[in-house]
Amino acid sequence: MTKDELKAYIASRYSDKLTPLDLGRYDLLYAADAATFKDLALALRDDAELKFDYLLNLGGIDTKDHFEIIYNLGSIAKNHRIDIKLSLPYENAEVDSVQEIWPGANWFEREMWELYGINVRGHGNLKRFLLPDDWNQGHPMRKNWTAPDFIKLPETNV
């Protein structure tokens, strides 16, 4: 499906759940509600026209105000992609696991939990695998985080 066809199809079927965000030249980007995302994800995967059968990547952003999670979805069968962005509050951030829909989400979610401290409901195996096993210094990808041996980059005028 081309980008325009995809845009039109999503606007006709999922306009109530996916709000388009404009980023210009990149893949189509939509905002979705975090509480109902799991149902939506299942619907997107099982839709005969969309067939998002592949989770390319799962990334987090700390905006200092709230967390954003971006799911990059792809379809191998149909050869198209979209990105979906969820917003989570800074305190007690929680999101549903999408492992049952895309099994590859397992490690992405563990990484997200480890580096951002976003709890993943229904994951079942939230253990460290990037940081040292005895790590107890918090979540290093948060903007307000500092390590004991952290040296700030000096300010430059460039």
Added chain:
Amino acid sequence: MGVIKQLPVYAEKVPGGAIVATSLESILHHSQACSLWYLLFGTACCAIELMATGASRYDFDRLGMIFRASPRQSDLIIAAGTITKKMAPRLRKLYDQMAEPRYVIAMGGCTVKGGPFYYDSYAVEKGIDHIVPVDVYIPGCPPRPESLLEGCLTLQKKIKAQKLADWQK
């Protein structure tokens, strides 16, 4: 090495034994310096330069340096590349598994002082001298093979300048 280390101590006590002891010292340290087998410990881009040094153009073998894949057979670790905090215990374990005398070369900015990860990094160890004692530091990002060869020659000089008396410690 135990017997050879003790031999000069007794040899020095007999008349004319000092000559034997001195010659033995020079032979021992010369042979040590000229057969430094190194443990491959390439963790990042410095390992590419290490490979280039080992290949035919720069020819590491002419210094008697042959890579070993086991710490039990090596005299030297060339730590080539970024050492993360998660990697640090493994480096220490490999160092501990080596037989004495053992030497360490810190190759590249990352192993010397954290390199480009010196600022703002939660994952990188800022210098491997926090983990193992280092004999020669080679700065560079990554150092050219010439620098590595220079570092190895410096280590050879250091080994040849050792005294047997130091061994008794």
